[in-house]
Amino acid sequence: MGRRQSSALNAAGSLRDRAYAYIQRRIASGDLKPETAVSELVLAKELNMSRTPIREALNQLVAEGLLEQTPNRGTLVVQLKRQDIIELYELREALEVYAARKAARLPLRPSDLERWQHFADEIVQLKTELEKSGKRTLRSEQMHRFATADLSFHNMLMRISVNARIVKVVNDTRLLIRIFGMERPGYDADTLQNIHDQHAAIIAAVAAHDVELATQLITRHIRTSLEERLQAYDVWEREVSLQKSIPAIFAPPHD
Amino acid sequence: MGRRQSSALNAAGSLRDRAYAYIQRRIASGDLKPETAVSELVLAKELNMSRTPIREALNQLVAEGLLEQTPNRGTLVVQLKRQDIIELYELREALEVYAARKAARLPLRPSDLERWQHFADEIVQLKTELEKSGKRTLRSEQMHRFATADLSFHNMLMRISVNARIVKVVNDTRLLIRIFGMERPGYDADTLQNIHDQHAAIIAAVAAHDVELATQLITRHIRTSLEERLQAYDVWEREVSLQKSIPAIFAPPHD
DNA sequence: TGTCAACATGATGTATACATATTGTCTTTT
DNA sequence: AAAAGACAATATGTATACATCATGTTGACA
Numbered sequence: 001m002g003r004r005q006s007s008a009l010n011a012a013g014s015l016r017d018r019a020y021a022y023i024q025r026r027i028a029s030g031d032l033k034p035e036t037a038v039s040e041l042v043l044a045k046e047l048n049m050s051r052t053p054i055r056e057a058l059n060q061l062v063a064e065g066l067l068e069q070t071p072n073r074g075t076l077v078v079q080l081k082r083q084d085i086i087e088l089y090e091l092r093e094a095l096e097v098y099a100a101r102k103a104a105r106l107p108l109r110p111s112d113l114e115r116w117q118h119f120a121d122e123i124v125q126l127k128t129e130l131e132k133s134g135k136r137t138l139r140s141e142q143m144h145r146f147a148t149a150d151l152s153f154h155n156m157l158m159r160i161s162v163n164a165r166i167v168k169v170v171n172d173t174r175l176l177i178r179i180f181g182m183e184r185p186g187y188d189a190d191t192l193q194n195i196h197d198q199h200a201a202i203i204a205a206v207a208a209h210d211v212e213l214a215t216q217l218i219t220r221h222i223r224t225s226l227e228e229r230l231q232a233y234d235v236w237e238r239e240v241s242l243q244k245s246i247p248a249i250f251a252p253p254h255d
Numbered sequence: 256m257g258r259r260q261s262s263a264l265n266a267a268g269s270l271r272d273r274a275y276a277y278i279q280r281r282i283a284s285g286d287l288k289p290e291t292a293v294s295e296l297v298l299a300k301e302l303n304m305s306r307t308p309i310r311e312a313l314n315q316l317v318a319e320g321l322l323e324q325t326p327n328r329g330t331l332v333v334q335l336k337r338q339d340i341i342e343l344y345e346l347r348e349a350l351e352v353y354a355a356r357k358a359a360r361l362p363l364r365p366s367d368l369e370r371w372q373h374f375a376d377e378i379v380q381l382k383t384e385l386e387k388s389g390k391r392t393l394r395s396e397q398m399h400r401f402a403t404a405d406l407s408f409h410n411m412l413m414r415i416s417v418n419a420r421i422v423k424v425v426n427d428t429r430l431l432i433r434i435f436g437m438e439r440p441g442y443d444a445d446t447l448q449n450i451h452d453q454h455a456a457i458i459a460a461v462a463a464h465d466v467e468l469a470t471q472l473i474t475r476h477i478r479t480s481l482e483e484r485l486q487a488y489d490v491w492e493r494e495v496s497l498q499k500s501i502p503a504i505f506a507p508p509h510d
Numbered sequence: 511t512g513t514c515a516a517c518a519t520g521a522t523g524t525a526t527a528c529a530t531a532t533t534g535t536c537t538t539t540t
Numbered sequence: 541a542a543a544a545g546a547c548a549a550t551a552t553g554t555a556t557a558c559a560t561c562a563t564g565t566t567g568a569c570a
Contacts, residue, residue: 090357307524514569539542
């Protein structure tokens with residue numbers, strides 16, 4: 001033990017990549033909560049590898065903004081504050097508005113348009129499912145499907161405007177929001193319809209080469225999304241502050 | 256030798272930071288040219304440290320886009336292509352336009368305005384110096400001062416719009432352009448005046464809260480800059496292709 | 511009982527040894 | 541002489557040992 005486990009079924013190529021995927025998954029799943037310290041040694045033991053690949057994975061996660069490091073002390077999972085959420089959405093707004101304007105000026109390939117429309121329609125399908133199920137809101141697994149469809153829609157917009165660097169920045173931004181955004185409540189049918197309508201309107205404006213309309217629509221879409229996130233954040237923050245104050249009152253002085 | 260050199264005059268804190276600064280400087284100075292392979296071992300010997308801090312510095316530079324890595328092969332200094340330059344400027348345009356629009360909507364503190372104006376005026380001062388010197392174009396050292404003043408101007412715009420993340424992305428982008436942008440010829444008096452006028456107009460528009468005018472001006476400013484870079488790039492590319500073809504004709508078949 | 515120094519502990523930073531993969535070269539073979 | 545294969549050189553990937561720093565605990569002393 002200790003040596004390399006020969007060459008069994010190594011899903012991902014390098015240990016570093018495996019470590020990266022593992023840690024990111026732990027963070028995304030909420031297993032590693034914000035403000036939690038992550039130790040190289042502990043992770044190394046968990047994954048049965050040395051500190052080196054762990055260390056490199058952590059460095060990458062720091063570069064991507066998921067972790068924070070204080071020299072000679074420790075590595076913490078970041079805790080997004082209200083202002084961070086605002087800044088991330090502003091960054092997205094700046095880039096997606098630019099992409100929409102550019103896309104609206106470009107000739108649009110029918111195949112691209114078709115795929116784009118498809119991503120928007122998936123949301124309607126979710127709504128239909130929801131109504132048939134008789135429930136009022138989407139379950140967690142369905143919310144995940146929604147997130148995927150939503151991501152695909154926005155990614156398609158970026159792909160049309162063919163700028164790999166912008167796509168990368170937006171994706172990094174979305175990753176941060178997705179991981180650290182507070183749990184949203186499951187959407188109801190009206191919300192889904194609303195989002196689909198916004199997406200459809202954006203597609204139509206871009207297809208019609210109406211630059212100003214597309215700008216207006218995508219701006220409003222993103223700002224609505226921001227408002228929703230902030231609302232979830234405020235609810236969460238209120239809960240946290242309650243949890244912090246109640247035990248201090250009812251708990252025994254010491255133990 | 257081999258052990259750590261106790262604790263002499265270590266300018267930067269960690270070896271990793273020293274390595275990072277060293278490598279970046281070598282790249283920025285043109286010492287390490289694009290497409291050049293950089294070896295961990297060689298750098299480690301040059302800096303009299305082990306491969307570990309070098310490796311971490313290289314990883315960071317890869318994350319920032321200055322280096323490219325191919326697994327199990329080597330690490331190369333990137334070579335920006337024409338499309339890369341376009342994409343980088345588009346990214347800047349998206350973000351700076353957003354920043355300008357936001358800044359134009361915000362109340363502007365007089366002290367900020369004053370500093371901003373100051374950065375713009377430094378360019379005029381360079382022009383005055385140039386005219387007094389009797390030369391036609393700026394020397395290399397003066398071009399460096401120009402670059403600093405220009406950077407300060409744009410940074411100020413970003414600072415006013417108070418979004419740390421956007422500032423970071425723009426700065427990373429500018430770093431790439433500055434390092435890998437082909438050498439620009441020294442500016443002449445007219446060019447300096449022109450740039451100053453554009454900066455001054457942008458300040459005025461933002462100060463007057465004229466969102467649309469500010470948008471138009473900053474857009475044009477950045478696109479002009481892009482055109483200039485592309486022109487320099489095309490000249491450089493033509494030279495390179497000449498240098499590649501001439502020796503092949505006149506050089507002896509082998510040696 | 512309060513304070514402070516010594517120290518145990520566990521973190522990161524760095525050095526180094528070893529494993530493995532790739533490439534160019536040199537030899538061998540045809 | 542050309543092609544193929546062995547092999548040296550060198551690259552990165554990983555493991556591990558050691559150094560250093562920060563912190564919380566313990567225990568002696570005022």
